[in-house]
Amino acid sequence: MISTIYIEEEIANHPRTLAILKRFPDATKISCQRYGEIFNRKSQNFRLQKKQPALILAKKHKGLALPTPKQYAIGAEYNYYFSHMLNCLYDCRYCFLQGMFQSAHYILFVNYEDFTEEMTSILNQHNNEPVHFFSGYDCDSLALDPVTGFTSAFLPFFESNPQALLELRTKSTQIRSLLKREPIKNCVIAFSFTPDKIARTLEHKAPDINKRLQSILDLQEAGWQIGLRFDPLIYTKDFAIEYSELFKKIFSKINPQLTHSISLGAFRLPKDYFRKLEKLYPDDILFSSPLAEEDNNIGYPSEIRNDMLEFCTNIITQHIPAEKFFPCHETV
Amino acid sequence: MIHLFCALPCEAEPLIQHFKLSAIKEFDLFRIYQSKDKEISLTTTGIGKLNTAAAVCFQHACLKTSASDIWLNIGVAGHANLALGEARLVNKITDEHDNATWYPQIIFNSPCKSTHLITLDKPSTDYQDALYDMEASAFYQMAIRLGTAELIHCLKIISDNTAQNTATVNADKVKKMISAQVQTIEKLIDCLKPLSAEIHSITCKPAHYQHFIEEWHFTKSESIQLSRLLRQWALRLPDEDVMQLVTNNKSGKAVLKTLRSTINNSEFIIHD
Numbered sequence: 001m002i003s004t005i006y007i008e009e010e011i012a013n014h015p016r017t018l019a020i021l022k023r024f025p026d027a028t029k030i031s032c033q034r035y036g037e038i039f040n041r042k043s044q045n046f047r048l049q050k051k052q053p054a055l056i057l058a059k060k061h062k063g064l065a066l067p068t069p070k071q072y073a074i075g076a077e078y079n080y081y082f083s084h085m086l087n088c089l090y091d092c093r094y095c096f097l098q099g100m101f102q103s104a105h106y107i108l109f110v111n112y113e114d115f116t117e118e119m120t121s122i123l124n125q126h127n128n129e130p131v132h133f134f135s136g137y138d139c140d141s142l143a144l145d146p147v148t149g150f151t152s153a154f155l156p157f158f159e160s161n162p163q164a165l166l167e168l169r170t171k172s173t174q175i176r177s178l179l180k181r182e183p184i185k186n187c188v189i190a191f192s193f194t195p196d197k198i199a200r201t202l203e204h205k206a207p208d209i210n211k212r213l214q215s216i217l218d219l220q221e222a223g224w225q226i227g228l229r230f231d232p233l234i235y236t237k238d239f240a241i242e243y244s245e246l247f248k249k250i251f252s253k254i255n256p257q258l259t260h261s262i263s264l265g266a267f268r269l270p271k272d273y274f275r276k277l278e279k280l281y282p283d284d285i286l287f288s289s290p291l292a293e294e295d296n297n298i299g300y301p302s303e304i305r306n307d308m309l310e311f312c313t314n315i316i317t318q319h320i321p322a323e324k325f326f327p328c329h330e331t332v
Numbered sequence: 333m334i335h336l337f338c339a340l341p342c343e344a345e346p347l348i349q350h351f352k353l354s355a356i357k358e359f360d361l362f363r364i365y366q367s368k369d370k371e372i373s374l375t376t377t378g379i380g381k382l383n384t385a386a387a388v389c390f391q392h393a394c395l396k397t398s399a400s401d402i403w404l405n406i407g408v409a410g411h412a413n414l415a416l417g418e419a420r421l422v423n424k425i426t427d428e429h430d431n432a433t434w435y436p437q438i439i440f441n442s443p444c445k446s447t448h449l450i451t452l453d454k455p456s457t458d459y460q461d462a463l464y465d466m467e468a469s470a471f472y473q474m475a476i477r478l479g480t481a482e483l484i485h486c487l488k489i490i491s492d493n494t495a496q497n498t499a500t501v502n503a504d505k506v507k508k509m510i511s512a513q514v515q516t517i518e519k520l521i522d523c524l525k526p527l528s529a530e531i532h533s534i535t536c537k538p539a540h541y542q543h544f545i546e547e548w549h550f551t552k553s554e555s556i557q558l559s560r561l562l563r564q565w566a567l568r569l570p571d572e573d574v575m576q577l578v579t580n581n582k583s584g585k586a587v588l589k590t591l592r593s594t595i596n597n598s599e600f601i602i603h604d
């Protein structure tokens with residue numbers, strides 16, 4: 001799967017680096033000073049690199065956990081996101097990472113201990129009030145878990161800090177390490193969904209929605225709290241029919257008691273990112289959607305956006321109490 | 333197009349023969365050879381970084397290169413312990429002069445192993461566990477300004493090592509070593525061609541674009557809009573005749589308006 005691994009000299013002997021290298025004995029190993037030498041270079045093509053991404057093992061020096069915009073909150077006053085990885089195994093056509101990064105290589109920051117140290121200091125700053133930490137903004141939280149050992153390294157931290165909550169945002173079925181241990185109350189595994197046909201068209205390499213749903217059922221059966229993320233909502237002529245079917249499929253099976261939260265948001269991207277994606281995939285149907293520009297963002301025009309949000313809100317609120325529902329109120 | 337660069341005529345000769353290239357007479361600053369179909373060219377750069385950088389620029393100016401072109405620096409190099417005649421793709425280039433480093437992107441199943449290369453200002457027999465040459469850093473640095481990083485590579489064939497140093501290398505031996513690796517070079521090109529085709533597919537103009545540009549006047553920003561609308565047309569209204577729709581439009585602006593409103597009024601279905 002991974003045939004090239006770049007290794008920052010500073011973490012070449014980090015135990016996590018050594019453990020990961022052991023898993024890929026045949027990969028070409030290339031040392032580098034800082035990951036930016038590879039990752040931030042211009043003239044790279046994200047689309048081509050996506051065919052065979054390399055793994056870059058690096059150290060995260062600053063910005064280990066950053067405040068999250070208010071509209072993404074799921075019930076707490078204080079919210080931070082952190083990224084132990086940049087880039088993703090999957091290839092969703094709407095993914096903003098394609099617009100944000102020059103490179104499709106996976107970066108893994110192996111110094112997990114510095115992340116948890118930073119989280120401790122954040123918790124102290126907020127006098128032990130509830131703080132939510134979101135993982136999965138810049139990667140899929142679980143897709144590479146068997147390689148990164150992310151959950152087994154971070155869950156003990158959250159277990160001993162019950163005032164903190166961890167959201168793992170994912171489309172992955174890599175839940176083995178979660179099922180192997182006792183669930184903790186302050187971890188939400190949040191699965192993203194679009195209707196089946198849309199997922200098949202846009203969410204390349206991601207597990208199909210039935211497999212995601214099965215993972216949810218397995219996790220709930222084991223006692224884990226799950227979240228549902230219908231973000232981005234994708235427009236198509238029969239969106240009402242397709243989203244109704246999706247909601248029916250999901251809500252007929254999941255346990256509402258163990259459903260922590262549901263969020264909703266329509267497809268939108270910063271204009272720069274959108275233009276970059278459009279250049280990378282000019283023949284992809286997503287970029288021919290009915291779209292409008294507003295405040296330097298590109299998304300659906302308000303009539304379509306409001307229709308979709310209203311339609312989905314009506315169905316979702318029939319299934320969960322209002323306090324668990326978090327529509328994203330971002331305009332385009 | 334595929335652009336090959338060799339420092340020495342003896343490195344170039346086997347490739348000129350293999351790819352059936354002929355000299356292009358009108359360019360005399362560097363020798364440039366080209367295949368009949370103009371798909372492959374080769375430039376002999378001369379030794380050293382300055383010559384190489386100049387040759388890459390010259391090639392770009394003379395042959396009008398594009399983002400989908402493949403750029404290859406092919407030649408011999410020293411290495412501490414690799415066997416003579418072995419081929420290596422380069423995965424890291426360090427310029428010894430200022431320690432600047434580049435990482436050629438090998439995103440395909442390479443026909444040979446890859447390794448680190450150090451570009452020197454002067455020849456040296458102080459071998460280390462890396463390839464040594466006198467051109468690659470300049471080639472790569474210049475080529476990535478002109479092309480797409482994933483399509484730019486250096487392939488080196490070991491001509492000398494600790495046991496048999498540069499004193500044992502001559503033009504005849506170099507020709508033989510390169511000839512023996514022509515298949516590896518071919519395979520490398522075969523790996524790069526689909527990537528090049530993919531870049532071509534996303535950088536080329538959509539169907540009918542040229543016709544529109546010749547028929548009506550569009551400003552620079554309007555021509556970008558035209559390109560976008562024609563692509564959307566092909567996706568959203570694949571069975572409709574776009575030419576017929578706009579045939580009576582008097583100006584580029586009117587054409588854009590017609591295209592836009594027809595597309596906006598069509599149904600949008602994201603999947604089959």
Ligand code: SF4
Nearest residue numbers: 088090091092095139
């Ligand atoms: S799963 Fe998430 S992070 Fe991965 S490609 Fe899709 S949208 Fe991007």
